[in-house]
Amino acid sequence: MPTNLPPEAKAKWLKFTEAKTVEEKIAALEEFISSVPKHKGTENLMYWATRRLSQLKEELEEQRKKKGGSSGPKFYIEKSGAAQVVILGPPLSGKSLLFSRLTGIPYDSPGIPYTTRLPKPGMLKFENIYFQLIDTPSIPFGSNERISWYNRTIGLARNADMLFIVVDATNGPDSMAMSAIEELEENGIYLKKPKGKVEIIRGSRGGINLVINGKIVDATADDIKKMLKEYKIDHAIVKVWGEVSLDDIEAQILENRTYRPGIVLVNKMDLFKGDLNEMMRRMETVSKVAPIIYISAKTGLGLESIGRHIFSSLDIIRVYTKQPNGDVAEKPLVLRKGATVRDVAESVHSRILKGFKYARVYGKSVKFNGERVGLDHRLEDGDVVEIYSKG
Ligand SMILES: Nc1nc2c(ncn2[C@@H]2O[C@H](COP(=O)(O)OP(=O)(O)OP(=O)(O)O)[C@@H](O)[C@H]2O)c(=O)[nH]1
Ligand SMILES: [Mg+2]
Known part of the structure; x- marks a missing residue:
């Protein structure tokens, strides 16, 4: 539905997008909100704007705390590995046990709701690369319960490269997953x-x-x-x-929509005693938005496929560089799907790109191994690239 914003509101919006500091953003967003007429067409925008405002206010508070020298716990976690995957879900769905099984970091929760109070990073190995997983404090999706970390957890999700939504197979997984998906959309985060x-x-x-x-x-x-x-x-x-x-x-x-690939993990399948076909039928609406994996963090069912799922949802490829007459690099470069020889040259060194003559490629993207290609050649997962350049 079109928002039909009046010119005044549109001008105010421009001010918000141009604001640099958090303080300026807050002031501009407040002005914008007060200039938007309230009707059906602006409902979603208003919802998003007021949420964004409270997030900015929390950000400001964190900044002030830091400046004041407070060494309070950190909520935002720097990315590492090939991608950052944030694990979201309602209380007791099994996020922390799953996180522990996938990263090898010991599980230390008594199994009481809301035990996890701070995000925690760990690494999941997939073949020869690592993904960073982040366990988060629970969000009671679809309920009115207020929790103090709500905005910060949503902020983590917005920053992530990918999302997991963990739901409990024995506790209405379809409606819980839909509530989570809808609530993320209200916050401007779309999985589809x-x-x-x-x-x-x-x-x-x-x-x-x-x-x-x-x-x-x-x-x-x-x-x-x-x-x-x-x-x-x-x-x-x-x-x-x-x-x-x-x-x-x-x-x-x-700028009020971001897209994040996501997977819904239906956990505790070891406890599920109902009709599996019936559950899958109920999950069909969810499957239109995101892929679903049925797992048990306790028994390990389905966990081995998770790394592959992350890899294919992210649309990334691994490419290995090789010096002419040298060995193939052990560690791959992780690039987006559709990446070309130019991207490889750029990420190795600007000097290599400048002096580029040609490259030889070994792997799926070429008709024969060692084929000579130019900068615009599109690469495939697993390719080896040997760049010949001047100097
Ligand atoms: N049977 C079974 N129990 C599980 C499974 N996954 C988690 N649990 C149990 O469910 C309880 C909650 O698991 P957690 O991983 O702590 O849940 P959480 O989502 O992190 O919950 P918060 O405390 O809100 O952070 C614990 O008692 C776990 O042992 C599973 O696949 N099967
Ligand atoms: Mg937990």
Whole structure:
């Protein structure tokens, strides 16, 4: 549904996107909120904006604490490994036991709800790479219960590369998973990949340029330009891939949607005594949004497939560099799917890219091993790349 924001609100929005410090953002967002008319079309936006406001206020408080020299516990965790996966779920669904089984870090919870009070990082090995897992304090999805770490935990999810939603097989897993998915969406976090993608690169000259690799389902180029004008965006390149609606473009301007790949883990399958087919049928709605794995953190059922699931959900590939006449690097470079020889050259050294002559590739992306390719050659998982460059 279009938001039909008045020009005043759109101008206020611009101020928010341009705000640099947390204080400025809070002030601008408060002004924006008070300028938005309240009706059905703005409901989601308002919900998102008020949540974002309380998150910013907490961020400010954390900053102040840090400045005051307080050595309070840290909630945000720096990324390490090939990707950061945040484990979310309601109390007692088995997040901490699962985390322990996957990372090897001992489980030390008495099994009382809300035992986990702080996020905890650990590493999961998958073949020759590591993913960082983060156990988090529980969120009672779908209930009105207030918990003090709610915003900070959602903040962790927003920062992550991927999400796990852990639910209990013996405790309405389908409705709990749906509540979690809906609540994340209310916070602007979407698990389901959109049909299309929009990117808006703002500039200071050149007017509005549309680059459309797909189609806009409900609007013309002029409609898009008009909307951007209303948001006072006069110069920008708007890139569209796949199927996109005018709403999607507005959401991109408002920056209130992020997409995170996610998996729903139905845990405690060892305790489930009901009809499995019936449960799977009930889980069908969930499976339209995210893949589902049935597991038992206690017996280990299904745990061996989790690393592979993370890997394939993230759309990443592993590429190995090799010096001409040298050995193949043991540790792979982890790149996004679709990465080219240019990405490899860039991540090795800018000097290598500058002096690039050609590369030889061994693996799935070439017709024969050792084939000579240029910078734009697309690589596949497992490829070995040997770059020949001047100097
Ligand atoms: N039978 C069985 N019990 C499990 C399984 N996973 C977890 N549990 C038990 O369920 C209880 C809760 O597990 P936790 O991993 O602590 O749950 P949590 O989601 O971290 O809960 P919080 O305390 O809110 O952090 C513990 O008694 C676990 O031993 C499972 O797959 N099967
Ligand atoms: Mg826990």
